[in-house]
Amino acid sequence: MVPKPSGSLLSGARKSGIFNGGSGPSSGVSIHDRLSARSRVTNLGVVLLLGFAGFSALLNLRYMLFHRGSSIPQNIIEFGGRTPDSLTASVAPPRTGAEKLNHLVIVTGHAVWAGCDVKGKDNDENWVLEEYQKGGSVKTFYKHIEKGMQLTNEDPNALLVFSGGQTRPNSLQTEAESYYSLALSAELEVPMIAGSLVNLTTGSSSASIGSLAHANAAVATRHGLQDARMTTENYALDSFENLLFSIARFREYTAHYPARITVVGYAFKKARFEDLHAKAVRWNTQGFLHKGERTFQYVGVDDEGLSDSETVAQSRGEKLKAFNLFDKDMYGCHGRLRQKRIERNPTRRFHPYMSSAPEIADLLNWCPAENSGLQGLYPENLPWDARVIGTGWGRGALAVKANSKGNIIPDTRWLQIGREQ
Incomplete structure (x- = not known):
């Protein structure tokens, strides 16, 4: 036979919320009812969810601002800025x-x-x-x-x-x-x-x-x-x-x-x-x-x-x-x-x-964007950008870095392309 808890122990357990969920002796909620009740979202959980949603929105906004229409095309990702081998294999070298x-x-x-x-x-x-x-x-x-x-x-x-x-x-x-x-x-x-x-x-x-x-x-x-x-x-x-x-x-x-x-x-x-x-x-x-x-x-x-x-x-x-x-x-x-x-x-x-x-x-x-005029100029670096002495970067590349406050670093591939000035 399992011994019953003493009165003082039972009283302490109730006060600590072991049996009634911490709501005090007056609630009278059993541990069975407590465990089978629907879960409630705490304030901390709400804050975490809102924070995650806000962070996601900021990432999407940044993407739209800095990558509208200028994300690297699939061929650049696959070919690494080079003509694919399947094409160069059948093309004669320059005269x-x-x-x-x-x-x-x-x-x-x-x-x-x-x-x-x-x-x-x-x-x-x-x-x-x-x-x-x-x-x-x-x-x-x-x-x-x-x-x-x-x-x-x-x-x-x-x-x-x-x-x-x-x-x-x-x-x-x-x-x-x-x-x-x-x-x-x-x-x-x-x-x-x-x-x-x-x-x-x-x-x-x-x-x-x-x-x-x-x-x-x-x-x-x-x-x-x-x-x-x-x-x-x-x-x-x-x-x-x-x-x-x-x-x-x-x-x-x-x-x-x-x-x-x-x-x-x-x-x-x-x-x-x-x-x-x-x-x-x-x-x-x-x-x-x-x-x-x-x-x-x-x-x-x-x-x-x-x-x-x-x-x-x-x-x-x-x-x-x-x-x-x-x-x-x-x-x-x-x-x-x-x-x-x-x-x-x-x-x-x-x-x-x-x-x-x-x-x-x-x-x-x-x-x-439509009707953007000069505001819609292609912003990223180009092979014919003049290089700036001491930096190795073209002026277009430096402009990209300046306008994005350092958040976008131009692709180093472009350093190997075009004329140096």
Whole structure:
């Protein structure tokens, strides 16, 4: 038989709450009832839950503020900022002499040359045109080609990139390919990489191969065309992409980024490129290289014979239909600018530069809030950021660190990319 507790022991147990949950002798709650009752959340538990919820909210807010649209794309995570091996395995190394190229010359495409005889280059029927381009614009397109070829021939370190995608539903040829074709068939002097086969044969830094090229297909019969200092960028759908994608194509072709850029296009688009597009990619438009060459230059060639009223109308159209839109949406990823890209991509082409220029994958994927303008500029470091002596960091990288008060440390990968200044 189990002995019963003494009165004093029982009394002490009740007072201590062993049998009644600590509520005193008056409650009379048995230990069985106490253990079987529903659990109650203490004040401490509530505080802990609220604290955890608050901390989670702060983390989400920080992520939205500092990572909106700029989180590292999946390919960067997987490829570590490098082109995937499965692609590089089937790509030839850059041409010998390409390592000396540092000047990107861009000729922006506006239409598709569809002629078979270069003598008809000034005729509208040999081009795939928008209605507003008819009546003289094709002469200007050819002048853009001529100017781009001239500038590239004058600088042995220049690479000419014709830029323009497959924008027309009634033509599978890209704007860039058609410009390249016309340049070859027009018997213009083609710039060649120093030491190339054609260069060694002719003893010149350029070659005339137009008479040996089939006009529309741009198929040359001379060996060494692969060493021409000119290529195509076949995916751009607007002027911003002409600039950004041509930089990526330069990287794709040479395995490095340019030190200077010259754009050839309509003169009335100069402000759009210098004040908006160059700023959007954070390219220095006011700098000079050590030999005095400008880091950015825009060469404008407009239609001839326009009346004053036509010139005014042209400028007004540029302001309303392009400049003002890009001023608010500098990356062209919202509203009407986005819709234009969709309309100009009828055959659903995808550019390759996330893989072939992976160092700028974040920039290629950047899309800030709608109508953000300058406030939505890509904030992280870029390969062409000028290095700051004594820090090793580019100015863009330092700006990121300063704006985030040290909470974001730029990726050290970028220290190995781009030019040092």
